[in-house]
Ligand code: ARG
């Protein structure tokens with residue numbers, strides 16, 4: 001395939017192969033201040049990040065380890081996405097008091113709801129630490145190299161003077177060619193302040209997810225609480241609202257196409273510097289495999305969720321998260337094709353080799369390794385997706401790890417407590433009957449799609465889906481793992497303490513359990529036949545990718561490189577813009593409340609609209625929040641290069657005022673994780689006008705608006 005591509009690549013216009021306008025996720029201490037100013041920025045890089053003085057970074061936090069959030073009042077009021085706070089909103093919901101459906105608005109601070117376990121992280125400082133971390137590693141290869149680096153990281157951390165409420169995290173950049181150290185402060189008392197009903201916060205749900213034009217009010221609000229000295233503390237009713245060093249003023253000015261914006265947050269993972277062969281494998285083998293597994297899981301869950309309310313609530317969060325990447329991968333595959341990602345890479349590699357012939361050796365080796373790894377990588381993709389989505393097997397996996405730990409003498413009181421709490425939350429949102437069906441169908445898929453050498457002996461019997469559904473239900477019914485059979489006189493899902501009261505007995509019973517035996521057989525075969533080769537080839541690929549990265553940087557002097565996203569704080573910038581993703585299709589940059597009403601389907605689980613919002617629309621009761629066209633703007637797009645983890649990130653204007661809340665990307669551009677293309681890649685934000693309109697007019701929570709600094 002690569003050869004064929006090589007030919008067709010020469011037919012592409014050269015400009016297209018190298019066009020790379022904007023794009024990039026920059027470390028805040030290394031901003032392209034000049035380009036940002038040329039694009040319209042009116043503040044300086046130091047206003048964005050300054051460890052010595054209050055700066056915008058003091059208002060941007062990582063929310064619960066995944067998303068981003070920002071502070072928008074002097075009283076620690078936090079704004080993030082509805083889908084980022086979804087787990088917390090769901091946790092406070094019951095069938096009788098369904099905050100997902102009805103929304104939640106605290107009427108004063110004492111009504112705000114605590115969320116044990118939720119944290120936010122501030123980045124206090126960023127320092128490059130490459131020399132210290134790579135010291136003495138020059139001639140080492142794996143596994144000595146990893147050991148030495150971990151050791152150096154420990155030494156580095158211990159050498160830093162920090163407060164007892166701070167920690168240091170050291171992260172590799174450019175595939176380990178550089179290292180950066182982050183000083184972090186973690187706050188632990190985070191309370192839910194407000195969330196619109198999901199008919200606003202998740203409007204359009206999975207149908208509209210990753211889609212533009214978009215009309216989702218994807219926001220929720222929390223508040224950071226601190227001890228009396230404004231320092232991090234565990235939850236206590238005596239804690240007080242956190243006083244930030246900086247909070248973001250909220251702009252409700254109209255937006256115009258080409259306005260400068262930047263997005264400040266914690267992008268999770270990108271792989272922009274892979275060789276063509278890796279991109280081709282993702283596009284033609286890995287993504288399609290993962291999509292196929294999730295197709296089956298989602299369809300099976302959906303059938304039940306549509307007809308049963310309790311199941312809908314139970315599975316809401318899980319379903320959304322499985323559907324999210326399923327749909328993203330579909331868009332990614334299309335986008336990679338459409339943007340000629342592989343061809344572009346092949347051409348780029350050709351131009352690199354022309355300048356530096358050593359790169360040819362690196363690429364030849366990478367091609368060979370990826371080709372050799374392909375069958376193992378494919379099995380790895382199917383195996384991991386099946387185990388993740390067949391929850392009964394995922395549970396068995398937890399128990400299998402437990403047994404291994406017990407037998408190795410590694411299970412202590414603390415480990416047991418953590419395990420019990422993990423299992424309890426798993427069982428809370430698990431339906432064994434429903435999942436028996438999912439598991440049965442996924443096993444059939446696994447049996448049909450996996451090369452025979454990776455399958456346990458006799459696995460052919462799982463190829464028939466209908467037969468499987470009966471068989472797995474039978475196994476599930478008689479299993480202690482599913483909670484349907486008892487151990488130590490109790491069900492693991494109903495009384496975990498009792499079920500764990502005699503652990504010898506528990507381990508013995510688990511080992512004889514039919515679900516456990518089924519899973520152990522699959523895992524064993526995978527661990528013996530595919531995993532060792534997959535991993536050892538991956539180690540070699542990683543080492544070469546590090547070299548290839550370095551060669552790209554030293555050879556392509558014209559390009560400005562940024563390190564791939566790795567959940568560290570980054571700035572991306574661009575312009576407010578619509579797009580033309582297909583022939584004769586062109587998208588505007590802004591949607592409005594009128595579009596919400598256009599999409600309205602009464603009673604629909606994705607497109608229902610609350611009556612109050614319809615009334616406000618009919619009365620044109622828009623307060624300060626309409627734009628020059630007389631309607632309330634809802635969402636807008638720009639060319640900012642974002643990824644998963646940027647959800648909840650602030651979109652700021654030229655002056656550093658909040659103008660939008662990032663929450664998604666346009667489907668046609670989701671290959672931006674691998675190949676950002678300014679023609680199709682757009683980030684999607686909720687307009688601040690819509691957020692304030694909902695808080696003020698829909699939720700009658702003016703007390704929250706009064707806390708903010710509004711720029712009119
Ligand atoms: N696609 C967005 C992101 O990756 C939003 C996901 C949440 N919404 C949903 N319907 N699943 O996180």
Ligand code: ASP
Pocket residue numbers: 067642643644645646647648663664665
């Ligand atoms: N929706 C993503 C998030 O949750 C953002 C993205 O992938 O564009 O972080």
